[in-house]
Amino acid sequence: MAQRIGTQTILLPQGVAIIGSAAVGTPKEAQGPLGQEFTYCFPDATAGESTWEKAESTLHKEAINRALQDAAIPPEQVQLLLAGDLLNQCIGTTFGIRDLQIPFAGMYGACSTMALTLAMGAILTECGVVQTTLASTSSHFCSAEKQFRMPLEYGGQRPPTAQWTASAAGAAVLAAQGEGPRIRAAIFGKIMDYGIKDANNMGAAMAPAACDTIAAFLRDTKTSPQDYDMILTGDLGSVGSTLLVELLQKEHGIDIRTIHADCGLMLYDPQTQDVHAGGSGCGCSGSVVCSYILRRLREKSLRRVLFVGTGALLSGVSSLQGESVPGIAHGVLLTSEEDDS
Amino acid sequence: MAQRIGTQTILLPQGVAIIGSAAVGTPKEAQGPLGQEFTYCFPDATAGESTWEKAESTLHKEAINRALQDAAIPPEQVQLLLAGDLLNQCIGTTFGIRDLQIPFAGMYGACSTMALTLAMGAILTECGVVQTTLASTSSHFCSAEKQFRMPLEYGGQRPPTAQWTASAAGAAVLAAQGEGPRIRAAIFGKIMDYGIKDANNMGAAMAPAACDTIAAFLRDTKTSPQDYDMILTGDLGSVGSTLLVELLQKEHGIDIRTIHADCGLMLYDPQTQDVHAGGSGCGCSGSVVCSYILRRLREKSLRRVLFVGTGALLSGVSSLQGESVPGIAHGVLLTSEEDDS
Numbered sequence: 008m009a010q011r012i013g014t015q016t017i018l019l020p021q022g023v024a025i026i027g028s029a030a031v032g033t034p035k036e037a038q039g040p041l042g043q044e045f046t047y048c049f050p051d052a053t054a055g056e057s058t059w060e061k062a063e064s065t066l067h068k069e070a071i072n073r074a075l076q077d078a079a080i081p082p083e084q085v086q087l088l089l090a091g092d093l094l095n096q097c098i099g100t101t102f103g104i105r106d107l108q109i110p111f112a113g114m115y116g117a118c119s120t121m122a123l124t125l126a127m128g129a130i131l132t133e134c135g136v137v138q139t140t141l142a143s144t145s146s147h148f149c150s151a152e153k154q155f156r157m158p159l160e161y162g163g164q165r166p167p168t169a170q171w172t173a174s175a176a177g178a179a180v181l182a183a184q185g186e187g188p189r190i191r192a193a194i195f196g197k198i199m200d201y202g203i204k205d206a207n208n209m210g211a212a213m214a215p216a217a218c219d220t221i222a223a224f225l226r227d228t229k230t231s232p233q234d235y236d237m238i239l240t241g242d243l244g245s246v247g248s249t250l251l252v253e254l255l256q257k258e259h260g261i262d263i264r265t266i267h268a269d270c271g272l273m274l275y276d277p278q279t280q281d282v283h284a285g286g287s288g289c290g291c292s293g294s295v296v297c298s299y300i301l302r303r304l305r306e307k308s309l310r311r312v313l314f315v316g317t318g319a320l321l322s323g324v325s326s327l328q329g330e331s332v333p334g335i336a337h338g339v340l341l342t343s344e345e346d347d348s
Numbered sequence: 349m350a351q352r353i354g355t356q357t358i359l360l361p362q363g364v365a366i367i368g369s370a371a372v373g374t375p376k377e378a379q380g381p382l383g384q385e386f387t388y389c390f391p392d393a394t395a396g397e398s399t400w401e402k403a404e405s406t407l408h409k410e411a412i413n414r415a416l417q418d419a420a421i422p423p424e425q426v427q428l429l430l431a432g433d434l435l436n437q438c439i440g441t442t443f444g445i446r447d448l449q450i451p452f453a454g455m456y457g458a459c460s461t462m463a464l465t466l467a468m469g470a471i472l473t474e475c476g477v478v479q480t481t482l483a484s485t486s487s488h489f490c491s492a493e494k495q496f497r498m499p500l501e502y503g504g505q506r507p508p509t510a511q512w513t514a515s516a517a518g519a520a521v522l523a524a525q526g527e528g529p530r531i532r533a534a535i536f537g538k539i540m541d542y543g544i545k546d547a548n549n550m551g552a553a554m555a556p557a558a559c560d561t562i563a564a565f566l567r568d569t570k571t572s573p574q575d576y577d578m579i580l581t582g583d584l585g586s587v588g589s590t591l592l593v594e595l596l597q598k599e600h601g602i603d604i605r606t607i608h609a610d611c612g613l614m615l616y617d618p619q620t621q622d623v624h625a626g627g628s629g630c631g632c633s634g635s636v637v638c639s640y641i642l643r644r645l646r647e648k649s650l651r652r653v654l655f656v657g658t659g660a661l662l663s664g665v666s667s668l669q670g671e672s673v674p675g676i677a678h679g680v681l682l683t684s685e686e687d688d689s
Contacts, residue, residue, distance in 0.1 A: 011427070060669065061669070093437070094663065095495075098671075110537060111539055112455065114455055198446050200446055322437035324401055330443065
């Protein structure tokens with residue numbers, strides 16, 4: 008049974024198993040440092056589709072199908088699908104999953120979606136509400152640029168603080184029992200808004216939310232950074248990561264420098280891949296967690312990872328209307344199968 | 349403890365109490381048949397804001413604040429907020445709830461959002477994951493027309509199958525214990541897509557999803573329409589309601605004619621309010637359920653209502669790219685406090 012402790016954290020004493028997962032990308036992701044970790048990368052960023060939005064849906068669908076293969080179960084056995092993405096009305100998800108015929112609860116957390124769906128899926132599975140759940144998300148550089156900033160054809164310059172939206176998808180199959188890494192706790196974050204209005208500086212907008220959620224989790228669980236092998240944020244990039252480390256130190260006296268990692272700084276090579284402040288997008292942390300991180304937990308080279316996905320809850324319209332960018336961060340504690348600490 | 353039965357339905361044997369609720373609208377809703385049922389209607393569709401999106405956020409915030417007042421609890425006591433809306437990246441919600449500082453899990457179900465958030469909130473509350481939860485949603489005619497169809501200034505003609513997006517918001521406070529109507533079961537729907545491509549005929553696009561979810565719920569619970577005082581759909585409007593009744597009869601042999609009602613046909617007067625096929629938008633079923641329906645359940649003039657919210661999972665982009673409109677429907681069984689059947 009899930010058990011709420013402190014102000015926000017929900018413990019999952021039995022632990023939910025991640026019995027299968029997959030990460031899908033495009034050539035850009037294949038060429039990055041984690042290229043070999045991906046389950047599959049399409050040979051072309053269109054994924055064979057006629058529009059960027061349809062390409063994203065195809066990435067999403069492929070990730071789900073390959074996660075189901077990895078778990079060796081058919082779609083009919085999945086009792087609930089929790090998924091979402093960045094596109095208006097989450098069409099990357101909807102059209103990707105349309106044919107699956109799995110009961111579907113849509114979620115919206117911008118780039119925090121992988122953490123949000125893993126958190127909700129794990130809680131519902133731990134409580135026995137469902138036996139087998141799918142959590143998934145996707146993003147695409149071209150659909151995101153077109154929607155949030157400029158059509159690619161415009162050839163706009165991206166400032167140094169900008170991040171590169173991953174053309175990638177991640178999916179994980181959760182089950183009450185089975186082999187695989189475990190989800191042992193979850194936390195839903197609060198909206199934090201420090202007044203950042205630069206839609207090309209998502210890292211700065213999301214760092215306060217990551218800070219708040221990490222501090223709440225450590226306080227609620229009475230643990231310190233030393234109790235984890237890694238505190239992994241979802242795509243704060245270089246600007247946001249620096250701010251997070253500073254904020255945690257100044258506001259809470261917490262030093263995460265030696266164990267902090269960020270999906271946005273892992274997915275691409277900043278020297279050669281022209282991604283400016285790093286990767287971003289739902290598919291960034293989605294694919295990094297569902298490939299590299301879960302594999303390390305399976306192999307036990309990582310044993311306890313606090314994964315905190317971060318999301319910037321803006322829209323193109325809110326930015327044009329002069330609004331600041333609210334941030335949010337949701338988290339899950341991922342452990343190797345036999346970790347009982 | 350929540351208990352899954354049949355293929356999709358989740359029973360909540362203890363039952364979750366709806367200890368407070370509120371519906372907020374604008375003059376159009378105040379002038380409708382349910383005007384007196386609303387908690388509050390702003391004297392002007394702008395709600396005092398400079399943009400339609402900000403007006404929607406203000407409706408959303410007002411509904412939450414008034415629901416908290418109705419429940420007589422402060423925001424700090426709410427452990428989780430489940431909410432969403434129709435706007436790109438759900439900004440109607442985000443900017444409405446930004447200052448509340450309640451842990452927030454964003455959900456996306458288009459016009460099914462009230463049912464989706466009530467369902468998820470009730471399950472988490474029944475399981476003891478949280479003690480007190482807020483479920484809320486909003487929509488606004490002007491922000492929706494601008495986003496999905498045409499800016500109002502264009503003066504486009506609306507076809508007879510079109511529905512009128514409610515400028516309204518609904519919010520409900522759920523608790524493990526307390527006085528008020530109960531949520532006793534929940535169901536997450538599957539995406540149904542019959543190939544409807546007319547973005548001005550949402551009722552037809554959503555009717556198959558409502559049919560599938562209602563049939564699944566009755567099959568899973570081994571009940572028939574006669575076991576309910578009302579089977580209430582969320583904004584199918586006149587076109588979709590007619591199709592739903594036909595589909596349930598033809599595909600499942602289920603006759604709901606005598607007990608079917610639709611929020612989209614209740615909120616406005618079709619004779620005098622120029623709404624064509626009826627009301628729609630997240631705020632339509634959100635406000636009808638959080639005012640009229642919950643009041644009747646409190647007064648016991650209704651005792652068992654199966655509320656099935658329907659959503660059309662399109663975007664402006666998906667329609668322009670020639671895609672059909674996937675529908676989804678989520679449901680909750682609402683009963684009066686002492687109904688134990």
